[in-house]
Amino acid sequence: MASGGGRFDACQNRAEGRFISLNYIRYGADVEIEPGELESFFLIQIPLAGHATIRNGRTTVSSDTRVATILNPDRYTAMRWHAGCEQLLLQIDRGYVAEIAERITETALDPGVRFSPRIDLEQAGTRDWFVKLRAVVRAAEAGAVFAGQDGYQQRHVEESLIVRLLETQPSGISPLLERPVSSTAPAVLKRALAIINERFADPLTLLDIATAAGTTPRTLQLVFQKELGKSPMQCLQDRRLSFARHLLISDGGQRSVGDAAHLSGHRHFGRFSSAYRQRYGEHPRQTLQGAELF
Structure with missing residues (x-):
C-alpha cells in the first residue's frame, strides 16, 4: 500500500539461482x-539508497545503507519502505539454510536457524560478506551466475554465501560454530572430538572417549592438553554448554531451562546453571528472556 504524496514509481529486477534469488526493488x-x-x-x-523501517517478530529495525535486515520466516513481518528507498534483496530457501547449518555445525538442528534481524554492515565480518555479495551481483549482471545454471559454479557461490552468513550474523547456531581444532591436528584428537560432537548428550566418561578414539585415557589427556590447553572432559562440557545455549536462543522462549539442560547432557541442574553462568556471564534464564531477539 502506498501512502504520502510521492509518485508510486516501482521497479523490480530478479535473477534466479538454485536456492537463492537476487532481487532489486x-x-x-x-x-x-x-x-x-x-x-x-x-x-x-x-538498502542501496534511502531507508526503511522493518519489524520481524518483536524486533524493529531502522534500516539504511549501514544497517540491513534479515527476515526470519517464522516471525510476523511488517515493513515501511520510505520514498526513494532502493534495496538489494536475497531470497534464500529456508530448508537450504538448515541443511548448510547442520553440515557446518555437525549437529541435527531442531528447531532450525533463526537470525538476529539486524545486520550491521559496518561490522568487519559482515562487511567482508557484503563485499563478496557485491562481487556475486556483478557476476550475475555479466551472466556468469544466477542465469539459470545448475552447475558447480552456481552451487559454490550459493553455498559460500550462506556459510559466511552463518559465520558472521548472530543466530541461534552461533554457539555451535566454535572450532577448537585445526585440520592438521593429530588423528586421535579428531576421533575423540568426533565422539564428543556425536554423543555429548550421553553420560560419557574419559574412558569411554579414549576407548572410542583408540587410545588410553592418559595419552588422550596429554594430546588434548598439548593441542587445546584443556582436558577431554572440559571439551565435553564446552560442547554441552554451547548446545544448551543454542537451544535457549533458538526456541524463542518456548523451551524451559530444564529441558535445555537435560537435552544437552547435563544431569545436575545446579551445576549446569553455575557452569553456564561462568562461561557466558549470565544465567540461562537471562538467555531465555533475550531469545525473542531471534
Missing part, C-alpha cells in the same frame, strides 16, 4: 508492506 513513494510470516524463505534486505 525501488519504490518512489512511501510503501507499507505486511507479508506476515514468509514461511518458506529468509529475506535479506540491503
